[in-house]
Amino acid sequence: MVTDLRKCVTCHACTVACSAEWGVPAGQGRTHVRTTPLAGTFPDLMSSPMVEQCNHCEHPPCLEACPSGATFKDVAGVVQVDKDVCIGCGFCVDACPYDARFIHSLNRKVDKCDFCAPRRARGEQPACVATCTAHAKYFGDLEDRDSDVYRMVFRDGARRMETHSVAVGPNVFYLGKPEHLDLALTNFPPHPPRLLTAGQTLQKVVRPLLIGMVAATFLGQAIAFFAQIRKGEEEHDD
Amino acid sequence: MAQKISRRRFLGTAVTAGVAAATAPVAARAAVHPPGWTGTERVAKIATTCEMCFWRCGVLASVVDGKVLRIEGNPNHPQNQGRLCARGNAGTGLLYDPDRLKTPLLRTGTRGEGAFRPVSWDEAFDFLADKLKKLAHEHGPESVAFFPHGNGARSFSTLMRAYGTPNSAEPSFAQCRGPREVGYSLTYGRALGSPEPVDLEESRLIVLIGSHLGENVFTSQVTAFGTALERGAKLITVDPRFSTAASKSDWWLPIKPGTDLALLLAWMNVLIAERLYDREYLEAYASGFDQLVKHVKDFTPEWAETITEIPAARIRETARAMGAARPAVVVHPGRHVTWYGDDTQRARAMAILTALLGSYGRRGGIFLPTAVKTGSFELPEFPEPKRGRADGAGERFPLAPEELGVTNGLVDATLSGQPYPIKAWIVYGQNVLESIPQPARTIEAIGKLDLMVVVDVMPVEQIKYADLVLPEATYLERYDAPTVVTTAKRPFIAVRMPASEPLHDSKPGWWIAREMAKRLDLLAWFPWETPEQHLAKVVEPSGVNLRELIATGAVSFPGRPYLEDRPPEQRTFDTPSGKIELFSKELADLGADPLPRYTAHPEPPGGFARLIYGRAPVHSFARSQNNEVLNALMSENEVWLHTATAHAWGVTGGQSIVLENVEGIRSEPVLVKVTEGIRRDCAYLVHGFGSRAKGMRRAFGKGASDNSLMSRVSVDPLTGGTGMRVNFVRAAKA
Secondary structure, eight states: OEEETTTOOOOOHHHHHHHHHHTOOTTOOSSEEEEOOOEEETTEEEOOEEEEOOOOOSSOHHHHHOSSSOEEEOTTSOEEEOTTTOOOOOHHHHHOTTOOOEEOTTTOSEEOOOSOHHHHHTTOOOHHHHHOTTOOEEOOOTTOTTSHHHHHHHTSOOEEOOOSSOOOOOSOEEESOHHHHHHHHHHSOOOOOOOOOHHHHIIIIIHHHHHHHHHHHHHHHHHHHHHHHHHOSOOOOO | OHHHHHHHHHHHHHHHHHHHHHHHHHHHHTTTSOTTOOSOOOOEEEEEEOOSSSSOOEEEEEEETTEEEEEEEOTTOTTTTTOOOHHHHTTHHHHTOTTSOOSOEEEOSOTTTOOEEEOOHHHHHHHHHHHHHHHHHHHOGGGEEEEOOSGGGHHHHHHHHHHTOOOBOOHHIIIIIHHHHHHHHHHHSSOOOSSOOBOGGGOSEEEEESOOBTTBOOHHHHHHHHHHHHTTOEEEEEOSBOOHHHHTOSEEEOOOTTOHHHHHHHHHHHHHHTTOSOHHHHHHHEEOHHHHHHHHTTOOHHHHHHHHOOOHHHHHHHHHHHHHHTTSEEEEOOSOOOSSSOHHHHHHHHHHHHHHTTOBTSTTSBOOOOOOOOOOOOOOOOOOOSSOOSSOBTTTBTTSOTTTOOHHHHHHHHHHOOSSOOOEEEEESSOHHHHSSOHHHHHHHHTTOSEEEEEESSOOGGGGGOSEEEEBOOGGGOOEEEEEEOSSSSOEEEEEOOSSOOOTTOBOHHHHHHHHHHHTTOGGGOOOSSHHHHHHHHHGGGTOOHHHHHHHSEEEOOOOOSGGGSOGGGOOOSSTTSSEESSOHHHHHTTSOSSOOOOOOOOOOTTOEEEEEEOOTTOOTTTSTTOHHHHHHOSSOEEEEEHHHHHHHTOOTTOEEEEEETTOOEEEEEEEEEESSBOTTEEEEETTOOBOOTTOTTTBTOSOOTGGGOOOOEEOTTTOOEEOOOOEEEEOOO
16 A cells, blocks of 8 residues: 555545444544644744554564464455454554554454455455545555556655664555655654563463363363264264 | 464354453444444445535445445545545434434523424424414515525525525625635636636646645545645645645745735736736736736735735745746635635635636636536516515625625624514524624524524534524435536536435425425425426436436536637626626726725734634534544644744643633633644634534534634625634633
């Protein structure tokens, strides 16, 4: 995805369209629109818009942080969350250098942009791209030399929002005047992934997991026991 | 891999039981989406027209089991082509707003108290018909004034004319674009219209002088703006505030408020002195050039620098940029232009500048409208009112057109009883306490009425002064008269159709108007039974297939947007001379300046700043603040103050203060935003906040109302437009 910050007017069409499309409660969001504080003094001023969402990074720290395996990268390189598997622990939320993830206040699962996977499956553009009033958002295949995004990234110089210390290969690129992009990056830099310490891991993951496993084992045995009673002993190849 | 999957399954099973209890009430709260909805199970998509603002974008409403789940831009719509702003995307927030007006209400307490009892529509109509008959009998039908706004008002307008009153006035004229339409009309023989025909996407240079496009979001105009920027168009923004557009500009000119005319005259001076104007264009199409040359000779950039506080060199530089880019220059005419009372003259100056650049009717400038053939029912002749208009349109305000009227003229007449008493107001689709300045006068005028009726969707502040409140269906629940847009490069017809049954006991405006017509024996002016019949009649001559129109939402036609598209004999202008009138004899005959002139306006007294105001992209007027989604994005406004002004006032960023104007009128508390991005002599508020409507629970008491601080206006003698940038504020002592 490429966002052309020269055109963006921070109108929030993308954030509202996204939330409406995916039932994200008011006050939360998969995309965020901000404006940097002004740089300079009157009348020599500068500011830049910034539109943020999941960057679908080459090396996503969220994926490493996920204890349940709910976060995965699909064949197209899109980072996705399997809601059925997510336990809502929030480790990935802390790990994301771009604060692109959140715990959905209604279903308590982690939520984030998936580049509108179901819309793309129908051949539609992501909701934010389709609605963008300034025509500032582009989605496409970076390997397709005829695509807008290819042109913007490889010819027009669209840039990744990453720093020397945090470079995880974000796949949302930004077009803009260099001084504006610098300003945006200075004000809204990615933070180093906040990964768990061993103690926290024990406290927050291992213990609940153990309890869960014990319970599940017990449950599984009970189910197997009753299943056997009902079915009799038949093929058993699990 | 197999192992991984089984681990996932296992975890899924382990947590399901625990989560089930937590999700049960969720399904009910999040009913906007049926449980398990993945965005793929859309049942019906109804193509209709948005009304979260007045730009009339095409939308598709996805409906499942009678419930509107999602509103998106309509890709088939020629105007917005699938794009849609935040407000449009949040349309369901209006439809399902729990605070909506739900039944007709009849006042039980005193005016202003806000005590009502719910009544049936029959009782409401009986009450209203009885009152209207009595008023016509005792005071004449002219004693009833109508305040409409928007497409939905058409049926009411027909009703009011049939009833026999000439007194109808929209705020879109005297509080918004009236002086602009008159100024361009005097020059080119034609008002600009809406959407304004600016050819942004083809322009090489855009001049924003009185437009904060981007914060003021008209989706298609913002799209064209973005396209222009991408194509490398240059941008000049004249604004005392560092607006979003200013942040994208090649030149930001932070002008001293009230001095735009001096800048415009100096630009003309440079274009003429340096022979940068379009000589051939002017020779072919314009009259009065010699007088203009003489008129602007002394208005040099140096002269303007002392007035506008913009360096002369910057004025020259920007004028030269215009000369180099012409004719593909859009001098954006703005929209809300009622600022200082000489606004018709400022609009004239912008129109003349446009002519010097040869931009009117040219690619990348201002394009021409193309007519669309529409039909109408043959109606009986409307009764001729025995008395003329009470608002002064066409008389006291000689250039105010009678079709649009002067809202503040009706307030004046109600207060003074001159030229004759106004006894009733019927208000549709606007909140007169936020749309018309000097709200204290408006309330005083309401106090003189025998009858005040409000037709609205939300319980806006004015309802507490109403005798009768009629709950209208939202734009998603009703038909309206079709939209016919001629000021598009491809003109089009679009429909507004219901995506949902009217909720609660709300009713569509057309139905309310027609039912009233029945009770007043005026049904002859409503010779249709259903809105579908009305729609069919309107579109009949255009040759449009009605089914196609309903399925796609809009049908467009080839346009002729440029002079070059028209044969030479049609390249004329509907002015007295048939030419572009740089010098206006019409104005001279009225005793006004035939060429625009700069006049100084009062300055803020010591310790005060000029109150300026504008829009935020996520709100429309005072209409959207209660919408759950939009409220979450922006629940209150802030007062912008320059660092030095904040220091002088002894206030800091984030502090809550009360603003006080020169007359001692105080605002609701509002948070301070300290910024370098505004001149020291200004304080800026986004319009529409500070609601005093208790029934709008999310919006109530949030932020400050700019309109409540407008106790002064400077009225344009030509149009009646209320100049509203003449109020000064400071932080009130606690």
